[in-house]
Amino acid sequence: MSTVLTNESTGLARAWHPVMRAADLGNEPVRVQLIGDPWVIVRLNGQISAFLDRCPHRNARLSDGTVVDSTLQCAYHGWRFGETGACALIPALGAGATTPPTANIAPIRVQVKYDLIWIAPQEPLCDILPIAAWDDPELTKVWMPPIVFGASAAQFIDNFLDITHFPFIHLGTFGTKDDETIDGFDLAKDTDPWGFTLLRDHMIANKMDPKVGTGEHPLVQPRSMRYDFRAPFTSALQLHLTMTGMRNVIASFCQPIDMNTSCLYQVMIRNDVHNDDDYARAIAFQTAVFDEDLKIIEYLYDKAIPLSGGQTHTKADRNTVEFRRIMSKLLSAT
Numbered sequence: 001m002s003t004v005l006t007n008e009s010t011g012l013a014r015a016w017h018p019v020m021r022a023a024d025l026g027n028e029p030v031r032v033q034l035i036g037d038p039w040v041i042v043r044l045n046g047q048i049s050a051f052l053d054r055c056p057h058r059n060a061r062l063s064d065g066t067v068v069d070s071t072l073q074c075a076y077h078g079w080r081f082g083e084t085g086a087c088a089l090i091p092a093l094g095a096g097a098t099t100p101p102t103a104n105i106a107p108i109r110v111q112v113k114y115d116l117i118w119i120a121p122q123e124p125l126c127d128i129l130p131i132a133a134w135d136d137p138e139l140t141k142v143w144m145p146p147i148v149f150g151a152s153a154a155q156f157i158d159n160f161l162d163i164t165h166f167p168f169i170h171l172g173t174f175g176t177k178d179d180e181t182i183d184g185f186d187l188a189k190d191t192d193p194w195g196f197t198l199l200r201d202h203m204i205a206n207k208m209d210p211k212v213g214t215g216e217h218p219l220v221q222p223r224s225m226r227y228d229f230r231a232p233f234t235s236a237l238q239l240h241l242t243m244t245g246m247r248n249v250i251a252s253f254c255q256p257i258d259m260n261t262s263c264l265y266q267v268m269i270r271n272d273v274h275n276d277d278d279y280a281r282a283i284a285f286q287t288a289v290f291d292e293d294l295k296i297i298e299y300l301y302d303k304a305i306p307l308s309g310g311q312t313h314t315k316a317d318r319n320t321v322e323f324r325r326i327m328s329k330l331l332s333a334t
């Protein structure tokens with residue numbers, strides 16, 4: 001029987017996943033969903049904690065509670081939990097009473113990286129992808145608003161890594177028929193046990209170049225791409241337009257919410273954004289590109305990706321075949 005990767009595959013618990021923007025966590029608890037399970041994220045005593053969103057008393061949602069005296073207080077009967085999950089107070093028993101050990105809740109791993117809050121429900125098998133451009137002071141970060149969409153995170157990343165769809169669904173933005181044949185690309189599979197790097201030079205239609213309108217540059221221009229992928233659903237795509245000097249790293253972090261829904265956190269790290277107009281133009285263009293992808297990926301069958309069999313691959317797909325191999329390894333790890 002072939003393994004199928006969905007947003008609720010249990011092996012996904014052994015990895016880091018983004019669940020919200022760090023800036024969106026205020027003084028009250030927030031409910032998030034990951035791999036089909038609900039989690040509560042809360043700042044207690046200056047540190048961010050994450051717990052299953054279920055009170056051990058009568059199963060209320062802890063995210064409906066409030067922060068009181070640096071503890072998370074359940075909305076139903078007022079039990080309070082500290083940042084390690086230890087039950088600090090059961091009001092019905094009175095202050096200072098001993099609380100049963102089963103009243104404690106287990107914290108899970110949490111960290112802030114790339115302005116996002118990440119959690120790992122179980123011991124993670126790999127770290128979050130390093131992105132060198134993140135710390136480059138010469139570049140400007142342009143965050144897309146988080147986008148919730150109706151496909152699996154695997155279907156998103158399979159599409160993001162796919163280099164053969166540009167001249168078909170992206171003709172409205174950057175695709176060109178001159179890019180239909182994949183003459184070759186370099187795929188480095190042995191530098192990262194949980195990821196790979198792909199290098200490719202190809203042609204795009206550069207409608208964003210003002211010198212195309214004046215006739216100084218041709219519309220179809222060469223572009224260098226470098227993809228870095230890290231399991232489960234993170235990829236940084238480094239773009240370089242040699243004719244204009246434009247550099248842009250599109251970092252994509254995808255959260256598997258439930259079987260049918262995912263959230264994309266995406267940031268562009270660019271050298272061509274100097275003012276508000278540039279910023280707005282970059283967001284509008286990237287939104288148009290993703291809208292083109294969504295028209296296809298939200299209608300793919302099954303919200304799942306078969307990891308062996310069930311689909312037909314060619315040598316032009318060998319990076320997305322490698323994605324399947326890595327995810328197979330993650331799901332079958334013991």
Ligand code: FES
Nearest residue numbers: 055057058074077
């Ligand atoms: S359900 Fe949470 S205190 Fe009772």
Ligand SMILES: [Fe+2]
Nearest residue numbers: 159165170293
């Ligand atoms: Fe695309």
